[in-house]
Amino acid sequence: MQLDAQQRHRVRFTLNGAPAECEVEPRTLLTDALRHGLGLTGTHVGCEHGVCGACTVAIDGVPARACLTLAVGVEGCDLRTVEGLEPEPGRLGVLQAAFRRHHALQCGFCTAGILMSLDAYLRLRPGAGRAELTEVIGGHLCRCTGYAPIVAAALEAAAILRGESTQAANQEETAHA
Template sequence: MPKLSAAIRHSVAFTLNGVPRTVEVEPRTLLTDALRHGLGMTGTHVGCEHGVCGACTVAIDGAMARACLTLAVAAEGCDLRTVESLAPAPGRLGVLQAAFKRHHALQCGFCTAGILMSLDTYLRRHPNPSREDLTLVIGGHLCRCTGYAPIVAAALDAAAELRGTSEHPEDAAHA
């Protein structure tokens, strides 16, 4: 019986949360696996592995993407952001994260990272969203714990804070 050769591996270089990174992967490695197992970015969750639940959502070159449907080699030269990029410093919450805390917009937290990434990506391009806009954005995410009302309320609050018009100007550093 012939011996199987070692798997071919490729070096993939990209910017991850503002830092140049390189990871060695097999051609079939999914971006979720490269992020979680190759680089230790465990905030990107693996849910359905079919692109339906949204738990694995990351930003690739400023666009929302399902990391479970993206091959790691496709990220070559890209700018990737994961949920870890939202915190301004260790132990501090970003504006959107703090709004989620204020509005009790998470419970088990499994879906939260993907939802935060979709909302962050959307709010960067649309700083004054309507409730309907946000409902459409999170419509691609499955949340079995909170329902979606507190998530939308948190996103509206965060958008207002980012625009400087918040009625709840809580400092995210104290969250």
């Protein structure tokens, strides 16, 4: 079957827990569909070659480079972007709050992709240690932080998710009350 490049296709999927759809050309990248079609600008476009990791999203729970994924390829999938990390509007998720506490972002360009990779990994392996988490972020380019605060934030988030450390989380809640 040959597709006309100008033909548009309706793509339906779950986006951050809610039904979503958009109309795209067959060649539309997922980054473009998210940013321009759906207005979700948290997924950043960096290298456009899948190298930098800024565009990382979770497709069916697995991190994927949105700049290498055609939007028509997410038909029927469960898609999660950085906007979906908030447990409720205006409230940071565990990993996001740990990033804030550890100053694990500076310019913020790489942050969304790193958060998505770490979130997916910590869902599978909340007991992950320093070496594993360092390997997870190894596929992301960050030119500002030097990675040390990112690893520290990920380790703290992992401890909180395991129920070992709630002090930092409680301090965060109290600071914003």
